[in-house]
Amino acid sequence: MSYQSIKQEALNLFAIHGYEGTSLADIAKQVGIKKQSIYTHFKGKDDLFMQLLEDSFTNEIKIEKDYIDSSYDQTLKEVLWQALESFVYRFQDDNRLKFWLRNTFIPPQHLYEEVINQLYQYIDQVDLLYVDRFQHAFDKKEITQEPAVAGMAFSALLDSIGVELIYGDESRTSRKLQASWQIFWLGVTHSDKTSRK
Amino acid sequence: MSYQSIKQEALNLFAIHGYEGTSLADIAKQVGIKKQSIYTHFKGKDDLFMQLLEDSFTNEIKIEKDYIDSSYDQTLKEVLWQALESFVYRFQDDNRLKFWLRNTFIPPQHLYEEVINQLYQYIDQVDLLYVDRFQHAFDKKEITQEPAVAGMAFSALLDSIGVELIYGDESRTSRKLQASWQIFWLGVTHSDKTSRK
DNA sequence: GATATACTGACGACCGTTCGTAAGGGGTGA
DNA sequence: TCACCCCTTACGAACGGTCGTCAGTATATC
Numbered sequence: 001m002s003y004q005s006i007k008q009e010a011l012n013l014f015a016i017h018g019y020e021g022t023s024l025a026d027i028a029k030q031v032g033i034k035k036q037s038i039y040t041h042f043k044g045k046d047d048l049f050m051q052l053l054e055d056s057f058t059n060e061i062k063i064e065k066d067y068i069d070s071s072y073d074q075t076l077k078e079v080l081w082q083a084l085e086s087f088v089y090r091f092q093d094d095n096r097l098k099f100w101l102r103n104t105f106i107p108p109q110h111l112y113e114e115v116i117n118q119l120y121q122y123i124d125q126v127d128l129l130y131v132d133r134f135q136h137a138f139d140k141k142e143i144t145q146e147p148a149v150a151g152m153a154f155s156a157l158l159d160s161i162g163v164e165l166i167y168g169d170e171s172r173t174s175r176k177l178q179a180s181w182q183i184f185w186l187g188v189t190h191s192d193k194t195s196r197k
Numbered sequence: 198m199s200y201q202s203i204k205q206e207a208l209n210l211f212a213i214h215g216y217e218g219t220s221l222a223d224i225a226k227q228v229g230i231k232k233q234s235i236y237t238h239f240k241g242k243d244d245l246f247m248q249l250l251e252d253s254f255t256n257e258i259k260i261e262k263d264y265i266d267s268s269y270d271q272t273l274k275e276v277l278w279q280a281l282e283s284f285v286y287r288f289q290d291d292n293r294l295k296f297w298l299r300n301t302f303i304p305p306q307h308l309y310e311e312v313i314n315q316l317y318q319y320i321d322q323v324d325l326l327y328v329d330r331f332q333h334a335f336d337k338k339e340i341t342q343e344p345a346v347a348g349m350a351f352s353a354l355l356d357s358i359g360v361e362l363i364y365g366d367e368s369r370t371s372r373k374l375q376a377s378w379q380i381f382w383l384g385v386t387h388s389d390k391t392s393r394k
Numbered sequence: 395g396a397t398a399t400a401c402t403g404a405c406g407a408c409c410g411t412t413c414g415t416a417a418g419g420g421g422t423g424a
Numbered sequence: 425t426c427a428c429c430c431c432t433t434a435c436g437a438a439c440g441g442t443c444g445t446c447a448g449t450a451t452a453t454c
Contacts, residue, residue: 020218044444149375152375236412
């Protein structure tokens with residue numbers, strides 16, 4: 001079924017070259033059809049793009065939710081580190097995450113509203129998941145810093161790894177991940193009571 | 198002189214809409230001339246873009262260097278916090294930083310090599326500046342973690358703030374900056390003993 | 395025959411770029 | 425002072441391309 005093929009190839013191309021950098025002719029060529037045939041399955045370029053965005057949104061939310069929900073019997077340290085590792089792995093292995101990151105970061109101008117709307121939904125939902133998980137760890141005295149603060153800092157850590165992944169230098173990504181993680185974990189488990197911001 | 202005007206307006210547009218999202222006609226319109234007139238001053242779109250990139254590169258390097266060089270009599274904590282604040286301020290105030298971040302993050306495909314080359318030069322030089330500064334602070338026992346690790350972690354912090362700035366939610370940027378900074382500073386000053394400062 | 399799918403052909407719009415030309419100012423020599 | 429040339433700057437017209445899109449048609453399946 002070329003409906004799926006079109007989606008697959010479009011996802012790959014949009015992930016690498018972005019919306020403006022990918023033409024319908026490029027997509028059709030990858031699938032092995034003519035660009036006009038895309039209109040049999042989609043209303044147009046915007047429709048195709050938005051369907052992919054919604055798919056990715058649903059997919060990313062589900063992955064995060066499943067992972068966090070099934071993580072309450074592990075230690076927070078394990079959970080977070082694995083989350084970081086799987087983030088790196090999925091970025092390199094699967095174009096869906098790359099598509100999501102790239103096109104929410106730099107959306108096509110005329111679809112900005114709709115894209116950013118989905119992005120904010122995603123951020124809110126994921127943040128909620130993490131805050132709950134951090135609260136749980138805080139109650140179990142795994143961390144000493146407030147769950148909201150620790151959650152925000154972890155979210156920032158994920159962002160910075162995303163940046164590094166897009167920049168593309170693997171060894172640098174690895175070093176930065178190691179360093180950030182080390183400092184982060186020391187920070188959230190800090191025990192000096194006299195310390196304040 | 199419209200040479201400067203073209204540069205100025207092109208910088209603004211490239212910063213907001215990116216390379217592909219900005220046409221020569223758009224730039225010319227902002228300046229108040231026709232698009233053909235741009236060719237009086239520049240070889241073409243690529244030439245204009247690359248000149249802006251080099252300007253921004255030089256500018257960013259100089260700002261960082263001047264700031265770090267003149268910071269050795271302040272405490273590291275002050276220096277880093279001010280660096281973060283001025284990063285946020287400059288991003289919102291001046292399009293040059295926005296241009297630099299956006300177009301090194303997502304460069305036009307056919308200029309990828311040249312752009313990424315400049316970016317790596319920038320990263321290397323800035324990292325060097327920071328590592329030296331962190332080493333200085335380490336020697337003065339302002340931090341407990343290794344300078345290279347602390348520097349990397351701080352660089353990651355900057356990246357994550359950059360992401361948040363581009364996402365555009367101001368209150369969220371502020372909260373994330375606060376949280377990340379708090380965790381970061383606790384992390385780099387972490388000690389096994391529960392000693393007061 | 396109805397339906398789903400993919401094609402040919404063509405469209406208007408916009409893209410970056412080139413060419414020839416016109417306007418303006420400054421310096422020069424008569 | 426004036427006429428001349430040069431050089432910079434800007435523009436109209438047009439080029440070859442690519443873009444997303446649409447209408448009409450052919451083909452295969454059931």
